[in-house]
Amino acid sequence: MPESIFDAPQDAARRLLGARLRRPDKLDPAQRTGQSHRLGTNASVLPDFSARIGLVAKPRVSRRRLLKVGGALAAMPAASQDQDADLAGDDIQGLRRVRQELVDPPFVPSHDQVATGAPVIVEVELVAREVTKVIDGIGTEIQALTFNGSIPGPLIICHEGDFVELTLKNPADNAFMHNIDFHASTGGLGGGALTEVNPGEQVVLRWRAIKPGTFIYHCAPGGSMIPYHVVSGMNGAVMVLPREGLSDRDSSPIRYDRAYYVGEQDFYIPRDSNGNFRQYSAPGEGIADMLGVMRKLTPSHVVFNGKAGALTGDQALKASVGETVLFIHSQANRDSRPHLIGGHGDYVWEQGSFSDPPAHGLETWFIRGGSAGAAVYTFRQPGVYNYLTHNLIEAVELGALAQVVVEGEWDDSLMTQVEPPAPIPG
Numbered sequence: 001m002p003e004s005i006f007d008a009p010q011d012a013a014r015r016l017l018g019a020r021l022r023r024p025d026k027l028d029p030a031q032r033t034g035q036s037h038r039l040g041t042n043a044s045v046l047p048d049f050s051a052r053i054g055l056v057a058k059p060r061v062s063r064r065r066l067l068k069v070g071g072a073l074a075a076m077p078a079a080s081q082d083q084d085a086d087l088a089g090d091d092i093q094g095l096r097r098v099r100q101e102l103v104d105p106p107f108v109p110s111h112d113q114v115a116t117g118a119p120v121i122v123e124v125e126l127v128a129r130e131v132t133k134v135i136d137g138i139g140t141e142i143q144a145l146t147f148n149g150s151i152p153g154p155l156i157i158c159h160e161g162d163f164v165e166l167t168l169k170n171p172a173d174n175a176f177m178h179n180i181d182f183h184a185s186t187g188g189l190g191g192g193a194l195t196e197v198n199p200g201e202q203v204v205l206r207w208r209a210i211k212p213g214t215f216i217y218h219c220a221p222g223g224s225m226i227p228y229h230v231v232s233g234m235n236g237a238v239m240v241l242p243r244e245g246l247s248d249r250d251s252s253p254i255r256y257d258r259a260y261y262v263g264e265q266d267f268y269i270p271r272d273s274n275g276n277f278r279q280y281s282a283p284g285e286g287i288a289d290m291l292g293v294m295r296k297l298t299p300s301h302v303v304f305n306g307k308a309g310a311l312t313g314d315q316a317l318k319a320s321v322g323e324t325v326l327f328i329h330s331q332a333n334r335d336s337r338p339h340l341i342g343g344h345g346d347y348v349w350e351q352g353s354f355s356d357p358p359a360h361g362l363e364t365w366f367i368r369g370g371s372a373g374a375a376v377y378t379f380r381q382p383g384v385y386n387y388l389t390h391n392l393i394e395a396v397e398l399g400a401l402a403q404v405v406v407e408g409e410w411d412d413s414l415m416t417q418v419e420p421p422a423p424i425p426g
């Protein structure tokens with residue numbers, strides 16, 4: 001029986017806790033790769049399901065062709081390399097490996113904007129961390145589910161044609177099974193079925209970044225646990241840069257001096273009979289209550305980087321006049337409207353695809369729930385800029401607001417107060 005989305009939250013939670021806390025040990029091959037039952041569809045309704053999700057074996061490429069392709073890749077300039085080159089088996093194993101040290105947002109891993117040489121295997125490690133986190137300025141706590149302990153999880157960066165090789169660990173003292181769906185990847189469930197790890201397990205997944213752009217990743221363990229894990233913090237983003245770097249609509253290069261990753265998160269914290277936020281002492285304890293709030297679609301908090309005020313005041317982002325800053329903005333579950341008060345999006349990939357030219361000179365852009373986008377701005381004036389979602393209620397009342405403190409010289413030609421405030425002559 002598929003899980004009904006109309007079940008009482010308590011019933012759904014009880015069943016999920018009993019049946020879905022851990023990965024079933026015995027899955028048939030279609031389930032391991034397609035996991036159709038977890039999304040509430042019956043595999044028997046889709047007789048060719050395995051073909052649709054790419055289970056058909058790829059023809060084996062000859063050793064001679066592999067060598068030829070590998071040699072060509074090494075010899076060609078980076079910008080003209082054939083990203084569709086058919087790499088497999090030994091060829092992939094022979095690629096250079098680069099270990100990427102992931103960092104907590106809003107910071108991003110060190111990276112080259114333009115790729116040099118042949119594609120590489122980018123090794124990253126994510127650890128499912130079930131931790132208590134404070135999400136606002138009044139001490140409200142959530143039993144958070146996270147990748148590497150931060151909300152959002154860290155940004156991963158590679159270039160088009162590279163391989164991302166993820167080690168996903170689920171420590172033994174965790175309560176839940178976790179996995180990961182990479183929107184940047186190609187294959188059944190974005191790797192979700194191949195990465196299910198129970199507490200005490202780890203798994204290694206490799207996928208090739210064939211689409212340049214910004215993409216979210218998130219945990220997707222099945223049924224109501226999908227939104228529950230996502231709105232408990234288990235999401236992040238990947239940026240797949242074109243090998244030649246970013247460019248505008250005339251194909252002129254765009255380069256940035258800094259990059260910040262702003263992950264937006266909606267939380268659904270239950271309240272007690274007095275209207276105060278309820279607190280729970282263990283992961284999963286508040287599932288039934290939270291599912292009840294989630295189904296009303298009205299978040300209690302909408303925040304950047306896991307907490308109201310995480311990117312304001314002393315923790316504001318920093319830049320200088322003349323610097324070009326790349327902002328990557330993700331929202332795994334809900335729509336958002338980033339806006340930089342007093343500035344613009346000089347170049348905006350609203351939908352995140354670097355295959356498309358950026359929009360130029362936007363005031364506000366739209367991040368669809370379930371996506372990440374990118375915007376580039378060169379600061380021209382000093383000051384404290386608010387970077388927020390221009391649903392101003394969500395920004396000011398619910399928390400989705402960051403600040404960028406910009407140092408430098410004020411340009412009177414762009415803005416000046418011609419006369420200070422004074423009584424209206426009369």
Ligand SMILES: [Cu+2]
Pocket residue numbers: 145176177178179219220221229234
């Ligand atoms: Cu999870």
